[in-house]
Amino acid sequence: MTDTIEIPAHIQPYVDVLGLDLTIDFLLAFGGAPLYLPSERTQTDSRLAEVVGADKAVALGKQLGRGTVRVPIQKRFIAACLLAKNVPIVEIARKLHVSDVSIRRWLPDRPNSQLGLFD
Structure with missing residues (x-):
């Protein structure tokens, strides 16, 4: 990891x-x-x-x-580590006391599961 x-x-x-x-x-x-x-x-x-x-x-x-x-906070680093361990985004958001939208914004290189409109 x-x-x-x-x-x-x-x-x-x-x-x-x-x-x-x-x-x-x-x-x-x-x-x-x-x-x-x-x-x-x-x-x-x-x-x-x-x-x-x-x-x-x-x-x-x-x-x-x-x-x-x-002690540093480092929420983005923690989110990346937890995501690498396959922890769901909503659970990461709860642990870090932020919204799931923030987690998604912090991790832009996450695979997108949404279908492309013009693919």
């Missing part, structure tokens, strides 16, 4: 540590907000550890630098 989807440069460090599927879960959980990343250990009952695991939380802190980071 990563062969067909271009991973934005600022998302690549997250994918390197978490993998693509866990990065999507991470971005959906924390995107758009500041988040403290530990560099040595984290509380196992923290929301971060709950989503990615304590070891991955520390690895992410080491990769990106300890401290507070603003």
Whole structure:
């Protein structure tokens, strides 16, 4: 799946540590907000550890630098990844809290199932 989807440069460090599927879960959980990343250990009952695991939380802190980071939102990237996994557009729209029209507009190279008028 990563062969067909271009991973934005600022998302690549997250994918390197978490993998693509866990990065999507991470971005959906924390995107758009500041988040403290530990560099040595984290509380196992923290929301971060709950989503990615304590070891991955520390690895992410080491990769990106300890401290507070603003997690990117990246709805278009997430939509492309979910579509590549054959998730229906309406379900993607619900997950991202946008309309199905927005999803279709973001992904113009999606195969068109509508018959051509003059084909």
